[in-house]
Amino acid sequence: MTDANHVPTEFLQRCGVDLTARPIDTLRRLHANLVAANQQANLTRITDERDYWIRHVADSLAIGLAWPAAMTDALRVADVGCGAGFPALPLAWANPRLEVVGIESHRRKADFVAAQAAELGLANCRVIARQAREAARMPEASQRFDAVLLRAVAEAGRMIRDCRELLRPGVGARIVHYKTPVAVAEEMPLARREADKFGFSLETSDVIALPGGAGERQFLICMRRD
Numbered sequence: 001m002t003d004a005n006h007v008p009t010e011f012l013q014r015c016g017v018d019l020t021a022r023p024i025d026t027l028r029r030l031h032a033n034l035v036a037a038n039q040q041a042n043l044t045r046i047t048d049e050r051d052y053w054i055r056h057v058a059d060s061l062a063i064g065l066a067w068p069a070a071m072t073d074a075l076r077v078a079d080v081g082c083g084a085g086f087p088a089l090p091l092a093w094a095n096p097r098l099e100v101v102g103i104e105s106h107r108r109k110a111d112f113v114a115a116q117a118a119e120l121g122l123a124n125c126r127v128i129a130r131q132a133r134e135a136a137r138m139p140e141a142s143q144r145f146d147a148v149l150l151r152a153v154a155e156a157g158r159m160i161r162d163c164r165e166l167l168r169p170g171v172g173a174r175i176v177h178y179k180t181p182v183a184v185a186e187e188m189p190l191a192r193r194e195a196d197k198f199g200f201s202l203e204t205s206d207v208i209a210l211p212g213g214a215g216e217r218q219f220l221i222c223m224r225r226d
Helices: 009-014 025-038 049-061 088-094 107-119 156-166 181-197
Strands: 076-080 099-103 125-128 147-151 174-179 200-204 216-224
Touching (some): 009 049, 025 049, 025 088, 025 107, 049 088, 076 088, 076 156, 088 107, 088 125, 147 156, 156 174, 156 181, 156 216, 174 181, 181 200, 181 216
Parallel strands (some): 099 125
Antiparallel strands (some): 174 216
16 A cells, blocks of 8 residues: 555555654655756666655565564665665665665765765765775775675675675674565576575575565575574
């Protein structure tokens, strides 16, 4: 169910978002700013208001159905290839206890995300304008994060190799891939081989139906074993 302004309120509540505590107008302002900025630079192809709420906001926050701690706990999370700020900005909005770091090599996109975090009062979100492998060699990012999130980026097996050094040592640190059920099935053989090589186990979430018949999301989760 969505409200008159296309906000999928019921779905966001299922994901663990406390809509009584989080001002939804923050995300409305983000949409307006995204549309305006997209006229100057190609940040995203999704600017329609309904699509924004479902394919950017709801999809970003669907992680709460696969990993509820992302909506409640004080964790350090890296969003690799964060693009125009999804899931980084909605996650920082939904859970102010998170420390969210977007890692984005395209300078215009990185600058946009940093500017939005400042303008929208999301002090728990910042950006590193580097590729993942470069960021993993930086003191402020190397072996720092409880989780690395990857949405709309490369194949899972490759990204395990590229992102593993961003994770903190120890059991439970994880790489969370936003995928479709079809992509999970296609990528699982290589992902399993790379996970075994680097000491990860693999889990998959239940299949999640996005609101408004916008398709399905499934999370492929690579967990440190030791």
